[in-house]
Every structure is written in C-alpha cells, then in structure tokens.
Amino acid sequence: MKRTVPIVIAAATGFVLIVSSFIPLTEEWGSAAMQWFNILAAIAFVLGGSNLLRMNLQKISDRRLGWGYAAVTLVAFLVTLFVGLFKVGVQPTESFPTYAWAAPYNQEGSFLWWLFEYMYKPLQATMFSLLAFFIASAAFRAFRAKNPEAIALLATAFIVLMGRTYVGGLMREFLPERLEWLSFDAMTNYIMSVFNLAGMRAITIGIALGVASTSLKVLLGVDRSYLGAGDD
Amino acid sequence: MxxxxxxxxxxxxxxxxxxxxxxxxxxxxxxxxxxxxxxxxxxxxxxxxxxxxxxxxxxxxxxxxxxxQEPPRPVSDLRAVDHPNDVGESVDLSWTISPDDDPEADPQLVSEYRVERMTASDSDAVDDPEFLHEKEFVDIAKVGADEATFTDKGLKRTRTYLYRVIAVGPGGESPVVETETAVGPAMDWFRTDRGWLAVIVLLICGAVTAFIVAAKSGRELYIRKIPGLEAVDEAVGRATEMGRSCVFISGIQDINDIQTVAGITVLSRVASLTAEYGARLEVPTARSLVMTTARETVEASYLAEGRPDAYRQDDIYYLTDEQFGYAAAVTGMITREKPAACFYMGTFYAESLLLAETANAVGAIQVAGTAEPAQLPFFVAACDYTLIGEEFFAASAYLSGEPVQLGSLRGQDVGKLLVAALLVIGCGAATWATVSGSPQASAIVTFLQDNVLGSGGFLP
Amino acid sequence: MYEFFKTLDRRWIFLLMLIAVGLPILRGWQFPERPSPMVQSVFDAIESLPEGSQVWMAYDYDPGSQGELHPMALAFTRHCALKKLKMYYMTLWPQGPPMIQKNVDVLRNEFPDLQYGVDYVNLGYRPGYEGPIKLAVTDLRKTIAADVDGKSLNDLPMTKGLKNIQNVDLIINVSAGYPGTKEWVLYAATPYNISSVAGCTGVQAPYLYPYVPQQLNGLLGAIKGAAEYEFLLLEAYPQLRENPEAQEALRRMGPQLLAHLVLIALIVIGNVIYFVGRRRGDV
Known part of the structure; x- marks a missing residue:
C-alpha cells in the first residue's frame, strides 16, 4: 500500500501531463497538477525548516565540530524570518496610509531590504566570484596534454581564452585581410558556432531521450527506488 | 458615438x-x-x-x-471560423485590410481596426442576463493597422457569434463590414497540429515500454559497461578503508526534476554499498522534499542489506533552497569533515565547480553525473569520473541491475536510431538539394522542417 | 623550481588570480572592443525597432550573477530608452526584483523624460518557473494582474490594452539559468514567432548557441558580449561617453584579459611540470 498509492499517483499525474499536450480538454489538468506540486513543496518547507532548526540546535548543544557556524545559521534564519514575517521597518504606502503593513515586505528602506542589499547580495556575489579562483586551480591541475584528445582540448581552450579578450581581436591588425580568419576572435566564433554547436546538439538529443526513458520508468512504476521501503 | x-x-x-x-x-x-x-x-x-x-x-x-480627414475605405472578405485545436473557446477572424491601409503613407489613413461582437444564439441559456446584454454589438478589441487577423478568446461553446470590423483613421470610421453567418466555437478532441509530436512520442515511449515488457518476460538484454560506474564501488570501498565518510549530493532542484529522481536511484545503490561496507553516508539536500525522499530511499537500502541499525536519519538533512547558501554550507562541511568520496548526481548550476574543487582539495575521490551541459566541463575537470548527459540516466538503470530497468535503455536506443535516421535523411536531402537543385530533395527538406521538426513536431 | 610547482599550494594560484583581477580594476585599464557578428545582430535587432515599439524585458538573474549580467541588462535598458521603446520588465527569479529596480532607477535618473506606466512598467516577480511564460503569451492577466506596486494593469496606459505578449516587437531576456532563455525561446519566442534576443552567463552560452539565429536573433555571452554591446552603443550614441556607468562591461574586460592570460600561463606551467615529471618518471 505504501508503495502502490504513490505509484498510482505518479502514473496518473504523469499521463495527464503527457495527454494534456495532445487533448485540448485536458490542458487545464496539466497546470492544476503543477499547482498541486507547488503547494506540496511549500508545505514541505515546514519539514525542512524544522529539521534545520533541530539539527543546528543539536550541533550547538553537543558542541560538535563547527558548532559556531550552526549558531550563525540559526541566528540568520530566525532574524530573517522575523523581519520578513513582521515586516520590520516597512512604512505605510501612499494608497493606504493608515495600514502599517500595507507595503510589500521588501519595500526599499525596510529591514529585510537592508538585509538583502547589504548582506545577501554581497554574500552571493562573493560565492559566485570564487569561481574565478577555482577555475584557475582546476585548470592548473586538470589540463594536461596526456593524449591526442587532451591536446585538442588544450588548443581549443587556448584559442577561446584568447578570443574572448582584447588580444583576440588585436591580431587582425597584423593579418592580411584574406587571413583574418586566423585571428583568435574569428577562430573562437567558428569553434563556438560549428564544433561546439554540433557537440551541444548531440548531447542535448541524448539528454532528451534519457529524460523520456527515465520518466517512463517512473510512470510505469519500473523504477521505485525513490519510494523507499514498504510492501507493494 | x-x-x-x-x-x-x-x-x-x-x-x-x-x-x-x-x-x-x-x-x-x-x-x-x-x-x-x-x-x-x-x-x-x-x-x-x-x-x-x-x-x-x-x-x-x-x-x-x-x-x-477623409475616412478610410472598409475592409473586405471578413471571415470568422472556429479556432482549430482548442477546447472550444475561440474564434479566428480574418479580413483583407482596407485599400487605404498603407504603412508607408504619411499621414496614415488607417490607425487601427475596431472589432465588434454580438451573440447570435445561445442553446444553453436564452434568458441569461449576460447573454441578453451581448445581444447587440459591443467593442471587443482594437487591432493595429496593417493587421488582418484576430482571435477572439474566452467564448462559450453553447453560443454562436456575429462579428464586424471597422477601419478607424484620423478622418473617421469606415463603413461597417459584418460576417454573414453566425459562427460558434467547437471543441476539438485531438490537437492535429501536434500530430507528428504524438507519432514521435508514441514511437519512443512504445519502444521503451516494449523492451521493458520484453525484459520482464525474461529476455536477456546486453548492455555495455559504463566505465564511470565502476568508480562508485571503488570510491565507497576507499572511504571504508580510510574510515571516512561518503557525501552524496542529488543536485539543487526539487524532486519534480527528473535528474533528481535519477540521482536518487544512484543514491539507492550508493547506500546499499555503504550499508554493506559499513561506511558513513551523509546526504545534505537543497530541498525539503528531496530530504524526505532520500531518507526513505537510504532506509530502504539499509533494510535490504540487513543493516537497519546502521541507518542514521540525521545524516540526511536539509540545508537551504538558496543555491550559494547551500554551496557554502556543503563546502564548509567538506572542509571540516574531509570525506573520502563525494558523489554529485542531479541538476547542478554554478555551484558545481565550488563543490568539486573543494572536495578535490581535501583529497576526496569524486564521481559526478548530470544532464546540465553547461556544468559538464567543470565536473570533467575537477572529478575523477563524470557521467555525461544520457550516461547519467543510463547509470540509474544500470546500477539497479534489474533487467526491467535495462529494458528502458534498449528502448532509448531505438529513439536514438530514429533521431539518427532523421538526421541522415534531413542532412542528405538538404545537401542533395543544394548540390543538384533537385525539387524532390527540396520537398523532403521542406516537409521535415514544416512537420517533424516544425510546430507540428518537435517545436512546442 | 620543479618541486615548488609540483606541490604548488593552490593559495598561490588564488593570490595570482586576485592580482590579475584586481590590478586592472585599480588602474582602470580599458581596451577597445571589436563587435562580433553575433553581438552586432543583437544590437541591430533593437536598433531597427521604430520608436514606440513594445519590448518585453525578461530579466531572470540574481545578485550572484549580477557581476556578469548586470552591465548587459543596463546596456539593453539604456538602448531601449534612447530608442524611446516601451519597456515591460518582468522576472521569474525570486531574487530578480531588486535587479529590475536597478534598471528602473537608471531610467528615472538618466532619462527623466520617460514616464512610469507610459514608457516603462515594472511587473515584478512571478513564481512558477516557466508557467508564467505560458500564461503571458496566451492571457497575460492570468499571471500578472498588477504591477510591482500593486497597481492594476488596467490603470496603467501601457498595459491597459495588453492582452498577451504575442504582439510585442521583441523579447529581451537576460538569464543566469533556469528558468531563463531556453524557456522563453521554447514557450514564447518560437511558438508565437516573437523576435527575441538574449544575454547569458559564460557557461550557459555554448548551450544556447544552437538557438541562434532561427529561434534567437542573437546572443550576448557574459561580460565579453556586454562589452562589445556597450562599444556599439557608445559608437551609435556618443552622449553615453560622458556616463562612466554606461561603460561598466568595457571596464571589466581589463580583469578578464589578465585573468585569461593567467589561466593560459597556469595551463602551460601545469603541462611543463607534467612533461618534466614524465621524463623523470614521477608521473
């Protein structure tokens, strides 16, 4: 029972979504199914949120490795939740001057807006910019000319890296017009629009077929690993 | 007025x-x-x-x-027909634009067309006040100059409608042109404009289902080995030897993403191995539903291996939905706990390299699998083994070892064969048409482009 | 020397990268750009629109990708404002509204003649991944009933008669991932034949090239694409030369040049170590 009911729900929803592409009458059913999922996922956040609180409180009380980070996480979580829910620092709008909570929670100047502008944004940007450093260390370690394929990869990387900078276009100044295709930027454009394009299409087609077959396995109840243990 | x-x-x-x-x-x-x-x-x-x-x-x-200020001349050939391939709530109008409608002219004599509608009959509710209200022509839309079509949406199947179109310009309005007969929207049971898509879906799904059925009936299916998958066993073994944990990350998307589902299938296999070897398995998730699903799956694997006592629910936990918040938490955990093996199976974006490079720095053996083409180069550079695109989906079937699941792989191959055949026919015909100018070859190309590859086929 | 590089602590690499990125920023190095045909086609798609054309600005990015995508988003905004096009801003990313707000602030400060609701409108964030796109192309009001401030679409001159976005003249999408360019192409631009251009992060660009030129008129890839675009914009509208903020991407190409050179140097060093090690029998 524990496995049968979810399989029936998965199969029914999946087939409705497929059929809704072909039968006009069922078009609305497909979007209804999607809405149900969004509602369930939102409710499931309560599970996740409570688990997060419990785990971090436990880490702090046990003084486990890195418990200080758990304390920071907890404080950040609770403060953000509080200022967002209670709209701390939100001013009444012109349309509803007597209602303190009429303005949106992220109104400019509110506490949550402040958190977003001066905490969240710099932190996000920092994490993203770490990529520049990690790309450098990965390139240093991984790009080795071990075999002919790796040499081709290296040559391509060199051309594209140069072609994506000012130096790439600079070469044109020194090349005769009929040899301009040899400049890094022209070669980069060619690599991207021919080799890369063809490879990407092949990968995309393979992925699409993989998605179709994996989805079918789930719909037909062949793959049940995501359902956990239980009697059929 | x-x-x-x-x-x-x-x-x-x-x-x-x-x-x-x-x-x-x-x-x-x-x-x-x-x-x-x-x-x-x-x-x-x-x-x-x-x-x-x-x-x-x-x-x-x-x-x-x-x-x-002279008013424009009227439109002609006004036609109203049922909108095809819908549930029966739209009517398509078309007309020949006014002879005075010239976008190049200065000043322009036609600025827009006004469309009016009247309900002619209602088989459902003749006394309905709404229906009575619409028993005279009312404005329903304004269509820009030089446009000759309009689709009237949100109509009722029980009613028929009359339409009229008036050209409007700075000099006033043209005489009214009205449809001769009333037209009503009708429900279509099948979207014929997606006929080719239906054929393709049926062929691919049919092939997958047929091979699954064949596998169920006990037919032996040969599936080639996927080298990267051998690494999963090796990685768990190494973690056990070193007495360190394994970390499994099933992407950052929710359980409605098919890559997450495929990742969970691989997790089931990894959990069986950790249960067998007695290694610790940690699964930080970016979605609450994935956490609950992963718990069920891992528990099932430990039960199947006869080690329910070794299952630790708290090792499968939710962190945050936020992409970089999640990446920060996981990289922090990897740096502190120094796991011996890391698996990345699911949908990944910019956090892929952050995770893989950090784990590489602590000396973990890493196996990744994703169908996100943009992240593949990062995983290839930073991990020991990477399952590329469809290999990742194949892996979930391969690792399960169940013949029925392997059947789906054979069905997938039929799909590939179909795509390859289309590519060869299309490219061959296009080349032949260019080289020889053959009208037959051009006709094949046009047919493929307009049908199978066009809006009736692969285009949504 | 060989031993030093063989066991190189990656923190040295990080330091080198920091210098490569930091130096051009501090020194303000800027280089001229040579627009590629791809960027030229994006520029032409907007430049060829007559005054008053409707442009759907779908800005799907967040603070994380702001560094890479914000300059091109602002360049699109400035270009549309200079061409006096009607701009409809919308985002499918929950962290997107502040990004749109920055564009709106540019319109307020640099183009005071343009009026909110008449020349541009901020429709804010819509949840549901690609769902809002499907609704926007068929029945806009099913997904958006009011602008970001809660003002009804019926009360804004720009949106009063807008039933769906099938008749907009161009979709400009700036995207950092899902939902983004692919979804706008699949559910709006292609089925309804709406012209569309896009800007995306560097890693996404190879994935989106297959859509050009039939489903996308052109594509700007990361800062390089944005810099070439800014270059074209400065050529066409020299008044922008006095505005340093309109040259943000061009300024960021300095760090990119040096960072790429450092990457090439690192790859070369890595290979030298590899071959020396192989000769010594270390590998």
Whole structure:
C-alpha cells in the first residue's frame, strides 16, 4: 500500500501531463497538477525548516565540530524570518496610509531590504566570484596534454581564452585581410558556432531521450527506488 | 458615438453626391453638422475684402484638412471560423485590410481596426442576463493597422457569434463590414497540429515500454559497461578503508526534476554499498522534499542489506533552497569533515565547480553525473569520473541491475536510431538539394522542417 | 623550481588570480572592443525597432550573477530608452526584483523624460518557473494582474490594452539559468514567432548557441558580449561617453584579459611540470 498509492499517483499525474499536450480538454489538468506540486513543496518547507532548526540546535548543544557556524545559521534564519514575517521597518504606502503593513515586505528602506542589499547580495556575489579562483586551480591541475584528445582540448581552450579578450581581436591588425580568419576572435566564433554547436546538439538529443526513458520508468512504476521501503 | 454618426453621414454624402475628396470638401462644409459653425463664420467674414482674403485662406486650409480627414475605405472578405485545436473557446477572424491601409503613407489613413461582437444564439441559456446584454454589438478589441487577423478568446461553446470590423483613421470610421453567418466555437478532441509530436512520442515511449515488457518476460538484454560506474564501488570501498565518510549530493532542484529522481536511484545503490561496507553516508539536500525522499530511499537500502541499525536519519538533512547558501554550507562541511568520496548526481548550476574543487582539495575521490551541459566541463575537470548527459540516466538503470530497468535503455536506443535516421535523411536531402537543385530533395527538406521538426513536431 | 610547482599550494594560484583581477580594476585599464557578428545582430535587432515599439524585458538573474549580467541588462535598458521603446520588465527569479529596480532607477535618473506606466512598467516577480511564460503569451492577466506596486494593469496606459505578449516587437531576456532563455525561446519566442534576443552567463552560452539565429536573433555571452554591446552603443550614441556607468562591461574586460592570460600561463606551467615529471618518471 505504501508503495502502490504513490505509484498510482505518479502514473496518473504523469499521463495527464503527457495527454494534456495532445487533448485540448485536458490542458487545464496539466497546470492544476503543477499547482498541486507547488503547494506540496511549500508545505514541505515546514519539514525542512524544522529539521534545520533541530539539527543546528543539536550541533550547538553537543558542541560538535563547527558548532559556531550552526549558531550563525540559526541566528540568520530566525532574524530573517522575523523581519520578513513582521515586516520590520516597512512604512505605510501612499494608497493606504493608515495600514502599517500595507507595503510589500521588501519595500526599499525596510529591514529585510537592508538585509538583502547589504548582506545577501554581497554574500552571493562573493560565492559566485570564487569561481574565478577555482577555475584557475582546476585548470592548473586538470589540463594536461596526456593524449591526442587532451591536446585538442588544450588548443581549443587556448584559442577561446584568447578570443574572448582584447588580444583576440588585436591580431587582425597584423593579418592580411584574406587571413583574418586566423585571428583568435574569428577562430573562437567558428569553434563556438560549428564544433561546439554540433557537440551541444548531440548531447542535448541524448539528454532528451534519457529524460523520456527515465520518466517512463517512473510512470510505469519500473523504477521505485525513490519510494523507499514498504510492501507493494 | 458622435464620430460614428458623422462618418456614416459622410459615407452617405459621398455616395449621393458622387464627388471626389476635393469637391467633397466644399460640400462637406455645407452639410456636415460638425463643421456648420465654420461655414457660418465664413459667411460672416466674406462681407469685406479683408474677409475675402481670410475666406480664401480658410478655404485652402479646410480643403487640405478635409483631404487628410477623409475616412478610410472598409475592409473586405471578413471571415470568422472556429479556432482549430482548442477546447472550444475561440474564434479566428480574418479580413483583407482596407485599400487605404498603407504603412508607408504619411499621414496614415488607417490607425487601427475596431472589432465588434454580438451573440447570435445561445442553446444553453436564452434568458441569461449576460447573454441578453451581448445581444447587440459591443467593442471587443482594437487591432493595429496593417493587421488582418484576430482571435477572439474566452467564448462559450453553447453560443454562436456575429462579428464586424471597422477601419478607424484620423478622418473617421469606415463603413461597417459584418460576417454573414453566425459562427460558434467547437471543441476539438485531438490537437492535429501536434500530430507528428504524438507519432514521435508514441514511437519512443512504445519502444521503451516494449523492451521493458520484453525484459520482464525474461529476455536477456546486453548492455555495455559504463566505465564511470565502476568508480562508485571503488570510491565507497576507499572511504571504508580510510574510515571516512561518503557525501552524496542529488543536485539543487526539487524532486519534480527528473535528474533528481535519477540521482536518487544512484543514491539507492550508493547506500546499499555503504550499508554493506559499513561506511558513513551523509546526504545534505537543497530541498525539503528531496530530504524526505532520500531518507526513505537510504532506509530502504539499509533494510535490504540487513543493516537497519546502521541507518542514521540525521545524516540526511536539509540545508537551504538558496543555491550559494547551500554551496557554502556543503563546502564548509567538506572542509571540516574531509570525506573520502563525494558523489554529485542531479541538476547542478554554478555551484558545481565550488563543490568539486573543494572536495578535490581535501583529497576526496569524486564521481559526478548530470544532464546540465553547461556544468559538464567543470565536473570533467575537477572529478575523477563524470557521467555525461544520457550516461547519467543510463547509470540509474544500470546500477539497479534489474533487467526491467535495462529494458528502458534498449528502448532509448531505438529513439536514438530514429533521431539518427532523421538526421541522415534531413542532412542528405538538404545537401542533395543544394548540390543538384533537385525539387524532390527540396520537398523532403521542406516537409521535415514544416512537420517533424516544425510546430507540428518537435517545436512546442 | 620543479618541486615548488609540483606541490604548488593552490593559495598561490588564488593570490595570482586576485592580482590579475584586481590590478586592472585599480588602474582602470580599458581596451577597445571589436563587435562580433553575433553581438552586432543583437544590437541591430533593437536598433531597427521604430520608436514606440513594445519590448518585453525578461530579466531572470540574481545578485550572484549580477557581476556578469548586470552591465548587459543596463546596456539593453539604456538602448531601449534612447530608442524611446516601451519597456515591460518582468522576472521569474525570486531574487530578480531588486535587479529590475536597478534598471528602473537608471531610467528615472538618466532619462527623466520617460514616464512610469507610459514608457516603462515594472511587473515584478512571478513564481512558477516557466508557467508564467505560458500564461503571458496566451492571457497575460492570468499571471500578472498588477504591477510591482500593486497597481492594476488596467490603470496603467501601457498595459491597459495588453492582452498577451504575442504582439510585442521583441523579447529581451537576460538569464543566469533556469528558468531563463531556453524557456522563453521554447514557450514564447518560437511558438508565437516573437523576435527575441538574449544575454547569458559564460557557461550557459555554448548551450544556447544552437538557438541562434532561427529561434534567437542573437546572443550576448557574459561580460565579453556586454562589452562589445556597450562599444556599439557608445559608437551609435556618443552622449553615453560622458556616463562612466554606461561603460561598466568595457571596464571589466581589463580583469578578464589578465585573468585569461593567467589561466593560459597556469595551463602551460601545469603541462611543463607534467612533461618534466614524465621524463623523470614521477608521473
């Protein structure tokens, strides 16, 4: 029972979504199914949120490795939740001057807006910019000319890296017009629009077929690993 | 409304007097109600010589203005038909634009078309007040100049409708053109415009299902080995030897993403191995539903291996939905706990390299699998083994070891064969058409582009 | 030397990268750009629109990708404002509204003649991944009933008669991932034949090239694409030369040049170590 009911729900929803592409009458059913999922996922956040609180409180009380980070996480979580829910620092709008909570929670100047502008944004940007450093260390370690394929990869990387900078276009100044295709930027454009394009299409087609077959396995109840243990 | 009255009067005048625009300017000045005050003024001032000069000036100005203010000619061939391939709530209108509608002209005589609708009949509720309200023509839309179609949506299947279209310009409105017969929207049971897509879906899904059924009936299916997958066993073994944990990350998307589902299938296999070897398995998730699903899956694997006591629910936990918040938490955990093996199986974006490089720095063996093409180069550079695109989906079937799941892989191959055949036929025909100019080859290319590859096929 | 590089602590690499990125920023190095045909086609798609054309600005990015995508988003905004096009801003990313707000602030400060609701409108964030796209192309009001401030679409001159976005003249999408360019192409631009251009992060660009030129008129890839676009914009509208903020991407190309050179140097060093090690029998 524990496995049968979810399989029936998965199969029914999946087939409705497929059929809704072909039968006009069922078009609305497909979007209804999607809405149900969004509602369930939102409710499931309560599970996740409570688990997060419990785990971090436990880490702090046990003084486990890195418990200080758990304390920071907890404080950040609770403060953000509080200022967002209670709209701390939100001013009444012109349309509803007597209602303190009429303005949106992220109104400019509110506490949550402040958190977003001066905490969240710099932190996000920092994490993203770490990529520049990690790309450098990965390139240093991984790009080795071990075999002919790796040499081709290296040559391509060199051309594209140069072609994506000012130096790439600079070469044109020194090349005769009929040899301009040899400049890094022209070669980069060619690599991207021919080799890369063809490879990407092949990968995309393979992925699409993989998605179709994996989805079918789930719909037909062949793959049940995501359902956990239980009697059929 | 006043403008409409005027324009209708003007049209009548043009018909009755049978004059051109220049002559009509004089006639119009005498007759049209709106300019009667102007003619009165002209009469007053024409009593003096000075007045004659002003009269001439006003006459010339009025002449020019009247020419610009002439109403446009009407549209023709107005047709209303049921909108195809819908649930029965739309009607398509088409017409031939007014001969005065010229986008290059300056000034433009047509600025827009006004579409009006009237309910002609309702088999459902004749006394419905809403229906009675619509028993006269009401404005429903304004369509820009140079446009000759409009789709009226949100209609009722029980009703029939009449339409009319009026060209509107600076000079007023054209005479009204009305549909001759009432038309009602009808429900279509099948979207014929997606016929080719249905054929493709049936072929691929049919092949997958057929091979699954064949596998169920006990037929042996040969599936080639996927080298990267051998690494999963090796990685868990190494973690056990080193006495360190394994970390499994099933992407950052929710359980409705098929990559997450495929990742969970691989997790089931990894959990079986950790249960067997007695290694610790940690699964930080970015979605609450994935956490609950992963718990169920891992628990099932430990049960199947006869090690329910070794299952630790708290090692499968939710962190945050936020992409970089999640990446920060996981990289922090990897740096502190130094796991011996890391698995990345699911949907990944920019966090892929952050995770893989951090784990590499602590010396973990890493196996990744994703169908996100943009992240593949990062995983290839930073991990020991990477399952690329479809290999990742194949892996979930391969690792399960169940013959039925392997059947789906064979079905997938039929799909590939179909795509390859289409590619060969399409590219061959296109090349042949270019080289020889053969009309037959061109016809094949056009057919493929318009049907199988067009909006009836692969285009959504 | 060989031993030093063989066991190189990656923190040295990080330091080198920091210098490569930091130096051009501090020194303000800027280089001229040579627009590629791809960027030229994006520029032409907007430049060829007559005054008053409707442009759907779908800005799907967040603070994380702001560094890479914000300059091109602002360049699109400035270009549309200079061409006096009607701009409809919308985002499918929950962290997107502040990004749109920055564009709106540019319109307010640099183009005071343009009026909110008449020349541009901020429709804010819509949840539901690609769902809002499907609704926007068929029945806009099913997904958006009011602008970001809660003002009804019926009360704004720009949106009063807008039933769906099938008749907009161009979709400009700036995207950092899902939902983004692919979804706008699949559910709006292609089925309804709406012209569309896009800007995306560097890693996404190879994935989106297959859509050009039939389903996308052109594509700007990361800062390089944005810099070439800014270059074209400065050529066409020299008044922008006095505005340093309109040259943000061009300024960021300095760090990119040096960072790429450092990457090439690192790859070369890595290979030298590899071959020396192989000769010594270390590998």
């Amino acid at each position: 006043q403008t409409r009255v005027l324009s209708e009067q003007v049209s009548v005048l043009r018909r009755e007097w049978g004059v051109g625009s220049g002559e009509w300017a004089v006639a119009g000045c005498r007759s049209a109600p709106l300019v009667s005050s102007t003619s009165h003024l002209i009469f007053q001032i024409s009593n003096s010589w000075r007045g004659v000069t002003i009269f001439a000036l006003v006459f010339v100005l009025t002449l020019g203005q009247a020419a610009a």
